[in-house]
Amino acid sequence: MSKPLQRREKLRADLILAAERIIAERGLSGLKTRDLAREIGCANGAVYNLVADMDELILRVGSRTLRRLDEALSAAESAGAPLPQETLVRIALAYCDFAAENLQLWRALFEHRMEADKVVPDWSVDDQMRLFRHIYQPLVSLFPKRGPEELEITARSLFSAVHGMVALGLEQKLVAVPLPALRKEIAGLVRAMIDGLIAPAGQNRAAAGS
Amino acid sequence: MSKPLQRREKLRADLILAAERIIAERGLSGLKTRDLAREIGCANGAVYNLVADMDELILRVGSRTLRRLDEALSAAESAGAPLPQETLVRIALAYCDFAAENLQLWRALFEHRMEADKVVPDWSVDDQMRLFRHIYQPLVSLFPKRGPEELEITARSLFSAVHGMVALGLEQKLVAVPLPALRKEIAGLVRAMIDGLIAPAGQNRAAAGS
DNA sequence: CAACAACCCTGAACATTGTTCAATACAAAT
């Protein structure tokens, strides 16, 4: 009795949680199968009954991280004035804050590289794509005339630009900007990007919209 | 005779070049000491007479990559109208092109993480900082009233934003934007950022400059 | 030229890790 299937699932959940804790504490490179096995109380070989390999485990943890990130962005989306400009700023800052507060787990999302030939499974790709929808809505309000495809690309670009600022801003403590300064920079540049995109501006607005 | 010191330096150079070639072909994770030793014709142990460890070797390759990147950006800087806006766009596109043409070597610059406690040597940090100076100059032309510190931060932010677009844009082939589209997006968003930063713009330009 | 010291190189050995697998223990079914 004691429903072995449920026990298996329980162990699986424990494994993923243990992996998450270890990555958060010691970084992606601190994740070792033997530590995991000891942590959840089984032989190292048993790990491979719960997940196919380390890649899958890391992606599972990534999925959890992405879900929490998604929630943080959702909260920011509806946590103030519905002005699309300010909503986008809030989302960008929420992204920055999440990365700072979950530094190692957030890094793991991008540091991890699939071993060549093996493909990222669909459920993982879906997780990633879901993030863009947060900035898509405000962009629709800002640019009602533009088509969905164009807006999707813009959403992706905006997201990527903010991601870059966060990534390099949190990189190395030596030259790193202090967090408040980084937040200010992000807010400023997001507003600038939006203003510039709206702009009935001066001379050279040629290539942006076409 | 046969000047052993020069021989050593020759071997060292060979080693770095071999490492560069391997990273370019197989990525950072494809770099193995035994392959390197075979490649340059020595025992695997001998590698450690030429460099302290893999970290140093990777940083040496990174230094070469950064130098070439620096040259590419320099060329872009002076390869067209001296209008600062267009100069910045050219630099951003040159960055994108360099990353695309040197994908694995460029990725290695950011994928590589120092083993904790060990610090990045000075010469490597210098290499990295040098990149910002390319966008610093045009920014001085654009914002003569702002102080050097503020401009340095802006330079860093602009660079980071473009880096983010390139990084996520070249990431996964599945959802990846084709290169010409990415270039167009980068040019558009760089112009937007600049316009937005210049902007005597509408309602909400509060937080950017302060 | 000979003896010697300093240094380099070799290749075997070590430690760490992801992964596999034959043997064992266990659970359920007949």
Added chain:
DNA sequence: ATTTGTATTGAACAATGTTCAGGGTTGTTG
């Protein structure tokens, strides 16, 4: 209770960065 299929174990394997004692080479000195 016996059988059967599955889960678990822990030893073994392979890959890989790194170290090291021993042998060889180089350059210097008498």
